Amino acid sequence: MVRAASAAGLTLATAESLTAGMVAAELGTVPGVSAVLAGGVVAYSNAVKHKALGVDAELLAAAGSVDAEVARQMADGVRRALEADVAVSTTGVAGPEPHDGKPVGCVFIAVVSAERTLVEEYLFLGDRAAIRRQTRDEALLLLARVLSDRP
Numbered sequence: 001m002v003r004a005a006s007a008a009g010l011t012l013a014t015a016e017s018l019t020a021g022m023v024a025a026e027l028g029t030v031p032g033v034s035a036v037l038a039g040g041v042v043a044y045s046n047a048v049k050h051k052a053l054g055v056d057a058e059l060l061a062a063a064g065s066v067d068a069e070v071a072r073q074m075a076d077g078v079r080r081a082l083e084a085d086v087a088v089s090t091t092g093v094a095g096p097e098p099h100d101g102k103p104v105g106c107v108f109i110a111v112v113s114a115e116r117t118l119v120e121e122y123l124f125l126g127d128r129a130a131i132r133r134q135t136r137d138e139a140l141l142l143l144a145r146v147l148s149d150r151p
């Protein structure tokens with residue numbers, strides 16, 4: 001994925017809530033990632049989602065942070081803020097308790113570029129650590145899928 005982004009001359013950014021930087025950290029293990037990874041924002045609180053990423057405050061108040069449109073706005077916001085070509089975001093409930101009316105394991109991942117927006121909903125099983133790892137892995141797979149679909 002890093003090679004594909006580099007070959008296409010694309011930069012990447014991350015906006016992470018429940019994964020708290022795990023996606024960016026995994027990207028950071030790849031040699032040469034500095035050529036493509038613009039950076040990332042860990043946005044656990046709704047205030048950071050709103051202030052740093054531009055997620056609509058009314059949406060956060062009405063839907064909560066675990067929502068498909070919140071995920072989309074997080075990815076779009078970090079893409080614009082860091083002037084990246086493609087961004088991925090994660091938001092969800094890692095547990096141990098439900099949050100914003102959503103069950104443990106409910107996760108939304110979004111990938112946004114100028115040409116494409118993709119948002120997926122997941123229901124992962126396991127403990128907090130397992131849900132966070134599954135979210136990281138799926139976010140990277142979704143990002144790779146979007147990059148491989150580019151002309």
